[in-house]
């Protein structure tokens with residue numbers, strides 16, 4: 001009698017632990033990314049010329065629109081998980097400031113998260129992202145077609161004049177000026193229901209390191225200028241960082 005009840009307890013235990021494992025423990029986490037924008041260490045303020053670049057020009061920011069794509073998670077065992085999502089961010093549209101990735105990622109330890117600012121050539125095909133983005137972000141076909149990586153716009157003041165700048169980035173003459181960033185995450189353990197992190201853009205860094213950007217020298221439009229596009233790409237390497245919210249996991 002005692003043996004029988006022990007046997008029953010074991011069966012019940014096995015049944016429940018199997019059941020629990022299948023329904024509650026998926027061993028995959030959903031991923032949510034928030035997009036933050038700062039200027040140096042402060043939250044970005046729009047439409048006010050409260051910023052000064054390295055060459056002494058005061059400037060404002062009115063438009064920040066760009067793509068983040070190919071978000072990829074790199075595990076300590078060498079395996080990688082690339083998201084198919086191509087995400088468009090418009091700082092004035094709150095709906096675009098958060099993204100839940102289509103695919104979940106497996107539990108485990110991760111060494112880095114990489115992503116592309118803009119679109120690699122393979123993803124950057126005219127008409128591939130749908131009509132609304134075609135109208136908003138299309139890159140002129142005579143310049144190679146596809147989409148802008150980014151539209152960053154504002155006004156600057158200097159030498160007694162005020163003017164606008166369209167700091168527009170994209171591919172030119174078959175050359176890809178997108179930026180792939182691989183950010184170490186210090187053996188990040190993914191073990192909970194969801195992983196949340198922020199991709200933060202420091203606007204000020206587009207205009208410095210290695211090249212101090214002079215709005216007057218480059219002019220209001222830079223789309224057809226390969227030197228400008230190469231300079232934007234080099235300056236952009238330290239623009240983005242990944243941060244984790246305190247309530248993570």
Ligand SMILES: [Cu+2]
Nearest residue numbers: 148168169223
């Ligand atoms: Cu443009």
